[in-house]
Amino acid sequence: MAENQQTEIAYLPTAAPPTNHGHTVAAWFTMIGIMVGSLVAAIGVLLPGMAQVSGVWLFWVGIGVVAVALVGGLVLRNMGYGQKQASR
DSSP states (O other): OGGGOOOOOOOOOOOOOOOOTTOSHHHHHHHHHHHHHHHHHHHHHHHHHHSSSOOHHHHHHHHHHHHHHHHHHHHHIIIIISOOOOOO
16 A cells, blocks of 8 residues: 555745734834724724714824824834835
8 A cells, every 4th residue: 555655746935034923113003003094094083973073183193193104104114113015
C-alpha cells in the first residue's frame, strides 16, 4: 500500500513577516481621532432634535476632526511611527 502513495507538492507562499496589527502611535492617533470626530458629528446631527438649535456647524467640526486625524496619521506613518513596510 505504501508503494502506491504519492506525495502532493504544495506551492505555498513564503511566511509573512510578523506584524503588530496596528498597535502603533500612528494607528492609535488616527483611530482615536476618527472616533472623537464621529462622536462630535453625531452630536451635531442629534442636537436639532433635542434642542431648538442648529447643529450643522458642530457636524462640520466633527468632520474636520476626522480629516485632521487622517492627515495626522499619514504624517506619523511617514515619520516612522507606523507599521514597518515588509520588503519583498
